[in-house]
Amino acid sequence: MGANKLRYLYLATAAIILLGAAQIPQAEARSFIGVNPFCRTANYRLICTKMVNGASSLRDATANAMISAHVLATRVRGLVPLLKPAVAHLQPISQESIIATCTEDFDAIVDDLEVSLQALQAGDIGTARSHLSGALRSDCKDAMKQFGVDFPLNKYATHLKIQVDNCLAVMMQN
Numbered sequence: 001m002g003a004n005k006l007r008y009l010y011l012a013t014a015a016i017i018l019l020g021a022a023q024i025p026q027a028e029a030r031s032f033i034g035v036n037p038f039c040r041t042a043n044y045r046l047i048c049t050k051m052v053n054g055a056s057s058l059r060d061a062t063a064n065a066m067i068s069a070h071v072l073a074t075r076v077r078g079l080v081p082l083l084k085p086a087v088a089h090l091q092p093i094s095q096e097s098i099i100a101t102c103t104e105d106f107d108a109i110v111d112d113l114e115v116s117l118q119a120l121q122a123g124d125i126g127t128a129r130s131h132l133s134g135a136l137r138s139d140c141k142d143a144m145k146q147f148g149v150d151f152p153l154n155k156y157a158t159h160l161k162i163q164v165d166n167c168l169a170v171m172m173q174n
Contacts, residue, residue: 036055043166051069069163113132138157
């Protein structure tokens with residue numbers, strides 16, 4: 001009788017494993033519902049899907065994603081003056097240094113995104129990738145952290161980083 005119980009236990013375990021394995025592809029397929037095909041490798045798929053804006057080619061998806069990131073970067077760059085109250089308690093030279101670093105940081109991010117888009121349009125994928133990677137910088141946040149100041153633009157900078165990451169994910173699908 002013990003051998004029959006063992007046999008049934010073995011069969012039940014095998015059935016559970018097989019049923020679980022059969023469910024994995026369905027679960028994976030469900031995770032891509034509503035996701036643009038060019039965003040399947042992105043870490044932030046739903047945001048990426050909005051960024052590519054219904055594109056049907058890799059080049060258009062990449063360009064749309066870059067344009068979206070560029071628009072956000074330009075907006076965040078415009079928020080740099082809002083950092084002044086956060087650093088007001090520091091020495092004037094430190095205040096100036098942080099604001100200058102933040103201005104340069106976001107100017108460079110906007111420039112990198114512009115160069116990436118121009119390189120994409122020219123078919124120079126290597127340059128586009130290189131400048132997109134450069135747009136992932138965080139000098140402003142690091143400077144504020146170094147002085148023990150909370151970074152009031154953290155939410156915006158994080159979203160910008162997510163968008164640039166999505167641009168790279170879309171572009172690197174070859």
